[in-house]
Amino acid sequence: MNETTQGLGSIDRTSEVPYYLQLARLLEQSIDAGSYGPGDRLPGETELCTDYGLARSTVRETLRHLLDQGRIKLVPRRGAFVAERIDPGWRLQGTQGFFEVEVDQHHSVETRVLEATRCVLPDAAAAALELPPASAGFKLARVRSLDGKLALYSINYLLPEVEAVLRASEVITGVGSLNRTLQSAGYATVRARRTVEAVAADEVLATLLGVQTGHPLLLVTSVSWDRDNKPLDFYTSWLRNDIVKVTVEAQAA
Template sequence: MNTVQVTVDRSSRTPLHVQLAQQLEAAITGGDLPVGSRLSNEVDLAEAYGLSRPTVRQAIARLVDQGLLVRKRGVGTQVVGNAGQVRRSLELTSLYDDLAATNRTPQTEVLWLGPVGATADVATALQCEQGDHVLRIERLRRADGEPLAIMRNWLPTEILDTDAATLAANGLYELLRAEGVRLKVAHQTISALPATPEQARLLTEQPGAPLLAVTRITYDDHGRAVEYGSHLFRASRYAFEHTLIHR
């Protein structure tokens, strides 16, 4: 049975069970709790961490829901991993920045870069007229060499002057910040779509495999729409997570 070192901050607004789950997740993805290992039972974990049994139970349930742990009758709670899955909090950050921050190596293949006429949905998002020139960017994003996402973005043409080599070496938000764009807020929608044959080829999935479809409209500190993104992520390798706090 495995018990890892855990420290919780009782003064934090983050619930104790979330803090425990986050630290156990870090132990799993970091290898301190390898795939196949078993956790101590809830009573022993509660005693070891100085937490209540319901708190421990909630933390374990959270990791079960995330696919990192499984409960087996007669065996107990076992690590099943999925350590290769990218987990991303719901914050106004770029995938490139998030991968780098978690010591994953992001690689980018630029599939398209150039001006196009705004379609109806792009024009609505960027608050321009249909047919106006906008900058279209399409990239294939890899993490540690493994395909992860197809990233499609549309921006006002005057907001960014870049080339494919620069885009391949840097995150889009990093480039926008370098141009003096101050990102303030975004509206984001997450849904699911089956992969088309071409999307499946790029992402090394089977046609029809579930993909996470994310659309995002990002505004700067003046309320101007500066980016419209429509991205597709491999559901088998990617997840969003967030904490809900009662006020």
């Protein structure tokens, strides 16, 4: 093993994880740990083959995988270079919630629960949840801060049957993830449709989020469904995009 890849760990020949993926993970760990920074050249194919005892086709599969993940760039005749890593913020095309995403990205999220009550669902919520008008539901209104800064205000309207689950959970005290709590209780979101709008803060939103009245806010409206296309959650969320970065990773169909 030469200097460049020293200490990276080695391929586990007894593991069920394909070799190319094992090598990809080793290289990713090494990038995440800062051993290779953005713009740095990775060891060449031949070197990786020798260091890890892998076939050239396997190493190429690893590089293709890292390329597809946007972790590296391939420059013809020059090799593989570590791509710029940009904090993606809240990726809207995932079903994860704001809390999970930001905490996973090493941000701190504090939540103030303003309301957690049984309610008569507003028309839009009842329609989204495919319940008759004026059905009962559970309302959760929260203000959330990101790294100590007021970031978003959201109102979730949930199925009445999840009330007990939530009341027994840390969601109600402002700790823990709504998404993960629901998932643990068998309400797993597999699909969601979100619309994104720009709106001007009214007085209430301005006060809650610490901005001037009229300040532009991002409004995300979302319906989530389980694997049987049963709606689970309808929420509206007003965000300060000076605090929360909202991104979408697009892929060709």
